[in-house]
Amino acid sequence: MQLEPRENISMLRVISAPILAIAAAFIFCSGLIMWTGESVFAAYGHLFKGGFGSRFAISETLNRATPLIFTGLAAAVAFRAKFWNIGAEGQLYFGALAATILGTGAITMPAALMIPFLFLVGALAGGLALLGPVILKTTLKVDEVVTTLLLNFIILLFVNYLLEGPLKDPMSMGWPQAAAIIDQGVLPALLPRTRLHIGFLLALSAAFIVWALMRYTIWGYEIRAVGANVNAARFAGISIRKTVILVAMLSGGLAGMAGITETAGTKGYLTLDLSPGFGYAGIAVAMLANLHPLGVIASAIFLAGIYVGADSMSRAINIPTYIADVLVALSVLSVLVSLLFVQYRVRWK
Amino acid sequence: MATLHIKGVSKQFGSLIANDNISLSVSGGEVVALLGENGAGKTTLMNILFGHYVPDGGSIEIDGKELPHGSTDAAIKAGVGMVHQHFTLAENMTVLDNIMLGTESLYSLTSKVSTARKKLIALAAQYDLEIHPDAIVGKLSVGERQRVEILKVLYRGAKILILDEPTAVLTPDQTSQLFDNLRHMVATGMSVIFISHKLHEIMAISDRVAILRHGKMVGEVVTKDTDKNRLAELMVGHKVTRPKAGKVKSGGPVIQMKNLYLDDILKDINLTVSEKQIVAIAGVAGNGQRELADVLSGTRQWSSGELLIDDQLISTADPREFLAKGFGRIPEDRHHTGTIGEMSVWENLVSENLRQPPLWKFGRIIDFKACRQRAAELVKQFDIRCKSMEVQTRLLSGGNMQKLILARTLSASPKFILASQPVRGLDEGAIAFVHEQLLDARQAGAGILLISEDLDEIFAVADKVAVMYHGQLTEPVEVRKTSISQIGSMMGGDLDAVA
Numbered sequence: 062m063q064l065e066p067r068e069n070i071s072m073l074r075v076i077s078a079p080i081l082a083i084a085a086a087f088i089f090c091s092g093l094i095m096w097t098g099e100s101v102f103a104a105y106g107h108l109f110k111g112g113f114g115s116r117f118a119i120s121e122t123l124n125r126a127t128p129l130i131f132t133g134l135a136a137a138v139a140f141r142a143k144f145w146n147i148g149a150e151g152q153l154y155f156g157a158l159a160a161t162i163l164g165t166g167a168i169t170m171p172a173a174l175m176i177p178f179l180f181l182v183g184a185l186a187g188g189l190a191l192l193g194p195v196i197l198k199t200t201l202k203v204d205e206v207v208t209t210l211l212l213n214f215i216i217l218l219f220v221n222y223l224l225e226g227p228l229k230d231p232m233s234m235g236w237p238q239a240a241a242i243i244d245q246g247v248l249p250a251l252l253p254r255t256r257l258h259i260g261f262l263l264a265l266s267a268a269f270i271v272w273a274l275m276r277y278t279i280w281g282y283e284i285r286a287v288g289a290n291v292n293a294a295r296f297a298g299i300s301i302r303k304t305v306i307l308v309a310m311l312s313g314g315l316a317g318m319a320g321i322t323e324t325a326g327t328k329g330y331l332t333l334d335l336s337p338g339f340g341y342a343g344i345a346v347a348m349l350a351n352l353h354p355l356g357v358i359a360s361a362i363f364l365a366g367i368y369v370g371a372d373s374m375s376r377a378i379n380i381p382t383y384i385a386d387v388l389v390a391l392s393v394l395s396v397l398v399s400l401l402f403v404q405y406r407v408r409w410k
Numbered sequence: 411m412a413t414l415h416i417k418g419v420s421k422q423f424g425s426l427i428a429n430d431n432i433s434l435s436v437s438g439g440e441v442v443a444l445l446g447e448n449g450a451g452k453t454t455l456m457n458i459l460f461g462h463y464v465p466d467g468g469s470i471e472i473d474g475k476e477l478p479h480g481s482t483d484a485a486i487k488a489g490v491g492m493v494h495q496h497f498t499l500a501e502n503m504t505v506l507d508n509i510m511l512g513t514e515s516l517y518s519l520t521s522k523v524s525t526a527r528k529k530l531i532a533l534a535a536q537y538d539l540e541i542h543p544d545a546i547v548g549k550l551s552v553g554e555r556q557r558v559e560i561l562k563v564l565y566r567g568a569k570i571l572i573l574d575e576p577t578a579v580l581t582p583d584q585t586s587q588l589f590d591n592l593r594h595m596v597a598t599g600m601s602v603i604f605i606s607h608k609l610h611e612i613m614a615i616s617d618r619v620a621i622l623r624h625g626k627m628v629g630e631v632v633t634k635d636t637d638k639n640r641l642a643e644l645m646v647g648h649k650v651t652r653p654k655a656g657k658v659k660s661g662g663p664v665i666q667m668k669n670l671y672l673d674d675i676l677k678d679i680n681l682t683v684s685e686k687q688i689v690a691i692a693g694v695a696g697n698g699q700r701e702l703a704d705v706l707s708g709t710r711q712w713s714s715g716e717l718l719i720d721d722q723l724i725s726t727a728d729p730r731e732f733l734a735k736g737f738g739r740i741p742e743d744r745h746h747t748g749t750i751g752e753m754s755v756w757e758n759l760v761s762e763n764l765r766q767p768p769l770w771k772f773g774r775i776i777d778f779k780a781c782r783q784r785a786a787e788l789v790k791q792f793d794i795r796c797k798s799m800e801v802q803t804r805l806l807s808g809g810n811m812q813k814l815i816l817a818r819t820l821s822a823s824p825k826f827i828l829a830s831q832p833v834r835g836l837d838e839g840a841i842a843f844v845h846e847q848l849l850d851a852r853q854a855g856a857g858i859l860l861i862s863e864d865l866d867e868i869f870a871v872a873d874k875v876a877v878m879y880h881g882q883l884t885e886p887v888e889v890r891k892t893s894i895s896q897i898g899s900m901m902g903g904d905l906d907a908v909a
Contacts, residue, residue: 278774295709296747
């Protein structure tokens with residue numbers, strides 16, 4: 062078997078490959094469902110109904126997709142420059158922490174100012190959480206995978222301490238949670254009687270802004286150049302250090318904003334279970350989208366749909382929600398394999 | 411005595427036909443040269459013979475027995491031995507270890523070191539390949555390492571020896587030593603297939619020449635009935651004329667290096683390149699040329715000493731500042747340093763001047779129209795052959811990639827041009843083009859530093875030549891006042907050879 066690079070890559074192939082890959086993931090997964098003794102069609106039926114089958118299901122899916130779009134963009138931007146930020150989870154909590162410190166009464170502004178203000182401080186906090194790793198990388202060449210990953214646990218334990226101590230809401234009846242974000246800072250609902258809030262629209266605009274930045278600006282050019290070939294980029298006069306720091310601030314900032322949509326939107330206050338791993342799932346979202354900022358929107362909604370749908374599937378029939386994790390993992394793997402077939406043709410010999 | 415028959419071998423990679431119905435016979439006791447430009451299919455053919463590739467069609471016979479396709483083991487058993495262009499030795503092991511590596515069964519509990527040692531010493535004596543069995547390979551010179559490679563192949567009982575561009579890393583002295591060894595082997599009945607694109611070496615060593623062009627066998631001639639010009643014509647397909655440097659009066663100094671050091675790699679470099687002058691640095695690879703090129707590209711900080719352009723002192727290595735001060739750089743490695751393979755042709759053409767006003771607007775937004783227009787002009791002016799400016803640069807041929815880099819470098823009208831191995835791996839047409847462009851740039855006033863291992867190239871285009879050896883640079887001498895053999899012995903370390 063030999064792989065040969067394709068000279069012309071057709072648009073049809075680029076679009077159909079991930080769709081076929083995801084279909085393949087569902088087929089692989091049906092084996093596991095059959096093992097439980099349930100009907101595959103019933104299971105997938107419940108999954109889709111739970112994720113996309115009603116006004117409520119769609120609102121829940123889009124609500125879940127909102128932080129995933131932000132963390133997915135965070136990973137997509139960073140990975141494009143081959144800066145492996147695995148710390149979106151910690152950056153998300155840092156953003157949420159900033160919102161809690163400044164948005165629970167310390168500063169009061171009208172909603173039109175308060176909401177942008179919260180997103181700004183969330184982004185700054187997220188960037189700040191990445192500052193240490195990126196400086197260690199650019200000055201001492203410390204591997205960012207290690208530092209960003211380990212920082213997640215440090216930040217989570219720090220938040221844990223704050224929620225058990227200084228930031229604990231005295232009205233929380235002993236639960237480790239912080240005070241609620243003031244009314245002016247709460248993200249307004251998009252659809253009445255659902256949890257979907259304007260954070261989703263902000264996530265969509267963030268995806269478009271990131272896409273335009275990567276495609277039309279000199280910064281985007283430099284980020285792509287550094288990611289594609291760091292030697293040639295340096296040779297052409299691009300400052301690697303500045304570019305990597307810029308990427309880190311962008312990536313951390315986007316992850317920090319995911320913390321805002323959760324504290325000021327979905328939940329209303331900071332808790333320790335604010336994120337069920339949105340930071341890590343963002344990596345899967347970005348990989349599924351082949352690091353394309355607009356693709357992140359679709360893949361985040363897809364992932365969110367599977368997670369939300371799996372909950373309702375497990376309530377309806379006897380299949381554990383873990384099937385969602387298996388589905389997501391298989392989707393990512395098969396999309397990665399399918400990308401190989403987009404770039405290369407296989408010859409059997 | 412072994413006879414090899416390659417019969418109608420074909421191999422296709424995607425749309426590229428690397429070998430098209432090639433037949434070749436080699437009998438014992440002769441040296442057959444395989445001549446062709448880069449990409450003509452020489453290495454592919456030898457890889458098929460050695461079992462690395464499976465051919466699409468055709469067969470290979472040794473002593474009347476057909477060789478199974480795609481089996482390196484079978485090829486070695488049948489007596490084929492290959493010495494690769496890039497050495498495949500474990501540097502931290504001894505010569506004997508390297509030679510025995512892979513010859514003993516993985517499941518054998520004992521190792522027959524003493525028998526192997528005797529066999530190695532006998533082989534070395536038989537073919538006059540002097541080597542110490544217990545020397546660590548990492549400490550050997552390049553010429554000695556090549557001897558180890560050859561012994562490794564002989565140890566496995568090779569009767570047909572394939573040498574892929576064996577002289578690329580050797581000094582002229584080491585090359586003639588190698589040729590002596592080869593003649594010795596052939597005299598005992600071995601056959602040698604000698605792959606090269608250097609005509610004078612082929613004339614010196616071979617009995618017959620087989621010429622490949624674009625994957626086809628275009629000729630087979632007896633060496634003593636032909637000459638260099640005739641071979642060149644067969645190889646390229648038309649008459650070739652490389653441009654010759656005319657005489658140009660040089661001006662004031664453009665670049666000056668004074669007592670420049672880089673760790674213990676570059677030692678006390680003093681060199682001046684003037685306007686309208688091409689100064690060449692000759693030397694065997696690995697004597698500090700790459701590091702000097704890095705310093706002059708602005709990608710590596712030197713430890714001490716002065717670097718001046720137009721009498722202006724430069725203190726820190728910063729590629730952007732170097733570009734702004736009038737440096738033009740043609741890097742040694744087109745793929746890893748010169749271009750970004752995954753980005754398009756036009757994006758690579760503007761990569762060095764993207765931050766200059768005409769190519770962006772509103773602060774930091776790229777002006778696609780201006781960039782594409784600029785790129786289109788360069789594509790036309792420098793005849794860069796590509797399907798469109800939007801294709802990924804990695805899909806370009808080596809020659810076109812080099813034209814892209816030349817276009818980007820020369821369009822900025824640099825005062826100083828660093829050309830590091832600018833024609834390595836290019837075909838004759840592209841070589842002539844690159845040399846013409848460099849000579850034109852000299853005419854227009856640029857000072858050029860040419861780093862090359864190819865003395866023919868240096869003597870064709872340079873005004874002055876200096877030799878780099880173990881990080882030291884000799885005083886440049888006028889090319890007219892020296893000779894290839896003199897520079898050759900200096901490359902081998904005899905720095906006093908200059909008259």
